Amino acid sequence: xxxxxxxxxxxxxxxxxxxxxxxxPAGLTRVFAARGVDAVCIPMQVPAPDFDAFMAAAxxxxxxxxxxxxxxxxxxxxxxxETLSARARQLAAVNVMRREADGRWSGDxxxxxxxxxxxxxxxxEPKGRRxxxxxxxxxxxxxxxxxxxxxxxxxxHDIDTARRDDxxxxxxxWKVAASADPAGCDLVVNATPLGMAAGGPLPVDVTRxxxxxxxxxxxxxxxxxxxxxxxxERGAQIVTGADMFAPQAGILADFLLSxxxxxx
Amino acid sequence: xxxxxxxxxxxxxxxxxxxxxxxxPAGLTRVFAARGVDAVCIPMQVPAPDFDAFMAAAxxxxxxxxxxxxxxxxxxxxxxxETLSARARQLAAVNVMRREADGRWSGDxxxxxxxxxxxxxxxxEPKGRRxxxxxxxxxxxxxxxxxxxxxxxxxxHDIDTARRDDxxxxxxxWKVAASADPAGCDLVVNATPLGMAAGGPLPVDVTRxxxxxxxxxxxxxxxxxxxxxxxxERGAQIVTGADMFAPQAGILADFLLSxxxxxx
Numbered sequence: 001x002x003x004x005x006x007x008x009x010x011x012x013x014x015x016x017x018x019x020x021x022x023x024x025p026a027g028l029t030r031v032f033a034a035r036g037v038d039a040v041c042i043p044m045q046v047p048a049p050d051f052d053a054f055m056a057a058a059x060x061x062x063x064x065x066x067x068x069x070x071x072x073x074x075x076x077x078x079x080x081x082e083t084l085s086a087r088a089r090q091l092a093a094v095n096v097m098r099r100e101a102d103g104r105w106s107g108d109x110x111x112x113x114x115x116x117x118x119x120x121x122x123x124x125e126p127k128g129r130r131x132x133x134x135x136x137x138x139x140x141x142x143x144x145x146x147x148x149x150x151x152x153x154x155x156x157h158d159i160d161t162a163r164r165d166d167x168x169x170x171x172x173x174w175k176v177a178a179s180a181d182p183a184g185c186d187l188v189v190n191a192t193p194l195g196m197a198a199g200g201p202l203p204v205d206v207t208r209x210x211x212x213x214x215x216x217x218x219x220x221x222x223x224x225x226x227x228x229x230x231x232x233e234r235g236a237q238i239v240t241g242a243d244m245f246a247p248q249a250g251i252l253a254d255f256l257l258s259x260x261x262x263x264x
Numbered sequence: 265x266x267x268x269x270x271x272x273x274x275x276x277x278x279x280x281x282x283x284x285x286x287x288x289p290a291g292l293t294r295v296f297a298a299r300g301v302d303a304v305c306i307p308m309q310v311p312a313p314d315f316d317a318f319m320a321a322a323x324x325x326x327x328x329x330x331x332x333x334x335x336x337x338x339x340x341x342x343x344x345x346e347t348l349s350a351r352a353r354q355l356a357a358v359n360v361m362r363r364e365a366d367g368r369w370s371g372d373x374x375x376x377x378x379x380x381x382x383x384x385x386x387x388x389e390p391k392g393r394r395x396x397x398x399x400x401x402x403x404x405x406x407x408x409x410x411x412x413x414x415x416x417x418x419x420x421h422d423i424d425t426a427r428r429d430d431x432x433x434x435x436x437x438w439k440v441a442a443s444a445d446p447a448g449c450d451l452v453v454n455a456t457p458l459g460m461a462a463g464g465p466l467p468v469d470v471t472r473x474x475x476x477x478x479x480x481x482x483x484x485x486x487x488x489x490x491x492x493x494x495x496x497e498r499g500a501q502i503v504t505g506a507d508m509f510a511p512q513a514g515i516l517a518d519f520l521l522s523x524x525x526x527x528x
Contacts, residue, residue: 005293007278007286007307014271019327022271029269042306043271045326057321062309063283 010039011063012256015054015077016070019045024068027249028256037257041068048072055080059105066098066256074109074138081107087149090170091141096255110251111139112146115218117247119187122239124214127151129186132179134203136160136167139218140191148174152187155179157204183208188231190217195225202227211235218244274303275327276520279318279341280334283309288332291513292520301521305332312336319344323369330362330520338373338402345371351413354434355405360519374515375403376410379482381511383451386503388478391415393450396443398467400424400431403482404455412438416451419443421468447472452495454481459489466491475499482508 012032014024020043028041046054051073058064059080069077074093078084081097082104088094094107116126129152133144136158148154148171157180158164168176182188182204190203196219206227209215215231220241228238276296278288284307292305310318315337322328323344333341338357342348345361346368352358358371380390393416397408400422412418412435421444422428432440446452446468454467460483470491473479479495484505492502 005289005304006284007289008284009289009307011306011308017326020270020272025269025271025273040269040304040306042275042304043273043327044275046324047326050321050324053317054321054325057314057318060310060314061318062281062311063307 004038005040006038008038010037010065011061012039012041012066012068013044013058013064014041014068014070015044015046015051015058015073017045017047017072019043019070022070023245024070024249024252028068028252031249031253032257035253035257039065046073048076051076052080059099064099066096068252068256069095069097071138078107081105083107085109087112087142087145091138091145092170093138093141095138095142096252098256098258108255109142110248110255112142112144112149114248114251115139115143115189115216115244116146116150117251118244119214119216119239121247122214122237122243124187124239126187129153130184131155131187131189132157132182132185132204133189133191134158134180135191135218136163137191140189141167143189143191144176145171145174147187148176153177155185158192180204181208182206182210182213184210185213186210187214187216190215190219190225190227193219195219195227196221202230206230206234209234209236213237214239216244217241220245268302269304270302272302274301274329275325276303276305276330276332277308277322277328278305278332278334279308279310279315279322279337281309281311281336283307283334286334287509288334288513288516292332292516295513295517296521299517299521303329310337312340315340316344323363328363330360332516332520333359333361335402342371345369347371349373351376351406351409355409356434357402357405359402359406360516362520362522372519373406374512374519376406376408376413378512378515379403379407379453379480379508380410380414381515382508383478383480383503385511386478386501386507388451388501388503390451393417394448395419395451395453396421396446396449396468397453397455398422398444399455399482400427401455404453405431407453407455408440409435409438411451412440417441419449422456444468445472446470446474446477448474449477450474451478451480454479454483454489454491457483459483459491460485466494470494470498473498473500477501478503480508481505484509
């Protein structure tokens with residue numbers, strides 16, 4: 001897909017630490033090629049103490065048009081944007097930045113809309129439904145907001161109750177509840193790392209999950225987590241991490257390819 | 265050739281301004297693939313005022329293993345190396361840097377040996393021969409030193425006589441002469457931009473070129489420059505810019521793939 005890499009190829013970065021696991025170098029580069037754009041997405045492993053100096057330098061590189069942000073930089077990256085989308089401002093986090101025609105950098109937080117798009121692709125329409133999101137980190141916060149904006153009644157849980165309460169306050173306009181109980185929910189999303197390592201607790205008490213509910217997980221390895229296995233046994237429909245992240249590259253490309261010279 | 269680009273792919277940069285014309289993104293990436301190394305060479309257009317801050321940040325990125333340097337940064341890049349090869353120190357210039365196993369960055373200047381390798385590939389052995397290099401910039405300086413080290417009696421010319429005299433002084437151990445006259449030379453190398461634009465002067469007085477001489481040009485566009493055309497009419501053997509740069513990617517890869525974790 002990159003057989004035409006040259007000095008004129010436009011560059012997008014994905015910045016995180018670690019970075020080996022990142023899907024954007026393959027996925028986003030494939031989307032660029034499919035859209036006929038001569039551009040690549042390149043992984044950059046930047047530890048947190050080096051992040052500010054790196055971003056200041058990268059933003060001045062003339063052939064870098066966009067920067068995807070991943071763990072642990074989604075919150076600190078918002079400070080490097082001259083303009084923020086409304087949702088990025090509400091979450092104080094960005095997962096993607098682009099250089100605008102006037103040279104300024106703008107940021108957006110598309111994790112939430114990508115995950116809601118994934119749920120819709122699996123047949124789940126959030127409007128009017130009750131949803132519980134476990135985990136109030138970058139992706140969890142974004143999915144809570146996107147579900148609320150899509151018309152769901154959203155609740156959030158995090159073992160870090162300060163982080164949970166901060167999110168509830170930040171999204172006060174959306175009346176997000178603080179709750180760990182899946183009873184009565186149409187959707188339960190695991191946005192914690194629970195399930196990546198074997199033998200840990202499940203993110204919710206699955207015995208309280210309604211049989212007709214949808215259980216979704218942002219963990220991609222293993223493909224079917226212990227939470228999803230338990231939910232399936234209870235009769236729930238499951239949505240895997242791979243399903244949840246499938247729309248991400250297309251949504252990132254939509255943002256990255258608008259507003260700079262390589263836009264198609 | 266890059267179908268396997270992923271978050272784990274190791275990154276090498278080529279830094280210059282402009283960068284569109286750079287051959288390393290395609291050439292070096294192809295060599296990495298041919299050697300079974302999961303690595304790419306990515307173009308970075310960095311203007312001179314931004315160069316120092318960019319290099320300080322790039323050297324700290326954990327998955328960047330090497331940096332190729334091109335115009336106009338070859339001289340300033342030498343200050344960003346913790347160790348320099350003997351020839352890079354003599355020329356006060358580097359065209360390639362790599363992270364060593366101990367984390368320090370070392371620099372080398374391989375332009376000269378690559379160009380001498382190209383001449384040998386075309387059947388010209390420098391030992392004991394008289395050579396004139398026109399142009400005492402980064403590449404010209406490197407080829408003067410490499411020819412002298414290969415046993416040629418080298419002379420150099422530059423319309424900037426201060427730059428020419430500085431090089432002659434710097435390479436005093438090699439007894440490089442200051443001369444613009446191709447008479448009696450077995451080899452004449454154009455290391456100036458003359459010939460890129462139509463209608464300019466030739467780098468040397470071709471009427472004084474010996475019929476059995478070799479005329480080489482570092483200009484790659486046009487493929488056969490006015491200097492080479494005139495030299496061919498005089499009966500000289502010609503070596504084009506494409507011929508001269510053919511060994512570059514392999515020699516850069518030799519340096520980049522030694523001394524860091526992706527070597528091997």
